[in-house]
Amino acid sequence: MHIDIITVVPGLLEGPFSHSILKRAEDKGIAKVKVHNLRDYTEGKQRQVDDYAFGGGAGMVMMIEPIAKCIAALKSEREYDEVIYMSPDGKTFNQSMANELSLKQNLIILCGHYKGVDERVREKYITREISIGDYVLSGGELAAAVVADAIIRLIPGVLNDETSALTDSFQDGLLAPPVYTRPSEYEGMKVPEVLMSGHQAKIENWRFEASVRRTKERRPDLLQGRET
Incomplete structure (x- = not known):
């Protein structure tokens, strides 16, 4: 380009x-x-x-x-x-x-x-x-x-992980879900157990539900006309 x-x-x-x-x-x-x-x-x-x-x-x-x-x-x-x-x-x-x-x-x-x-x-x-x-x-x-x-940043090869841009906020009309990294617990705040389960299908389902929930809370306008 x-x-x-x-x-x-x-x-x-x-x-x-x-x-x-x-x-x-x-x-x-x-x-x-x-x-x-x-x-x-x-x-x-x-x-x-x-x-x-x-x-x-x-x-x-x-x-x-x-x-x-x-x-x-x-x-x-x-x-x-x-x-x-x-x-x-x-x-x-x-x-x-x-x-x-x-x-x-x-x-x-x-x-x-x-x-x-x-x-x-x-x-x-x-x-x-x-x-x-x-x-x-x-x-x-x-x-x-x-x-x-x-x-x-959307052009293939620009980002190190080519799937990264596809999971950004707004790509599917939703805000991105919460993300976490180490440590798994900090001052009593824990990472959701499902994210450490290794069960990819459950993880993806949790992420989708979290995206919908966050979008409803912060940008409900994005959900207008969309079935969730």
């Missing part, structure tokens, strides 16, 4: 892709994330990427020309499955969407900034708009990092 991220603040994305699972994916040659500074596609000494909005109002708007040049340059190198715009009014990102996008090969993610982008960018270039929640960030960079992380 190849993900190109377009941003006006590339420094915000240096950390997330230089460590842990995302770095491991790149080292293995499984996934590559490349960050592009939008100012590299501007003209003039000011390297201007934003301007005032027609009609007035507070805040600046990202201009269409630098974005168009950047996307054109990227598309000259490869074909893209999606051009994604991180936007608070996009479709809310969830595990199902992460699963779908993990099957793609090449993605562009455009990070919004200021008061957003010229609407013509969205009309002409964007194929999908994504939000990570009903709140506003200073820019789309952190949201882009969240999406990239959620996608890349």
Whole structure:
């Protein structure tokens, strides 16, 4: 997988892709994330990427020309499955969407900034708009990092245990069950005996029931329309 991220603040994305699972994916040659500074596609000494909005109002708007040049340059190198715009009014990102996008090969993610982008960018270039929640960030960079992380970790070979991603919360519409490790007892708190029984069928049944119970308690909205 190849993900190109377009941003006006590339420094915000240096950390997330230089460590842990995302770095491991790149080292293995499984996934590559490349960050592009939008100012590299501007003209003039000011390297201007934003301007005032027609009609007035507070805040600046990202201009269409630098974005168009950047996307054109990227598309000259490869074909893209999606051009994604991180936007608070996009479709809310969830595990199902992460699963779908993990099957793609090449993605562009455009990070919004200021008061957003010229609407013509969205009309002409964007194929999908994504939000990570009903709140506003200073820019789309952190949201882009969240999406990239959620996608890349699902690609076979990225995680050491390939079954791990399949047992994460939300994969089956439920929260993950409680997990325990050694010691088996700590200050009077004991690990459920079934988890130490070695009886895999009973363990899986306990985990499912615990997932349903936890979901009912903490995220009952996930169970709407589902028989449990």
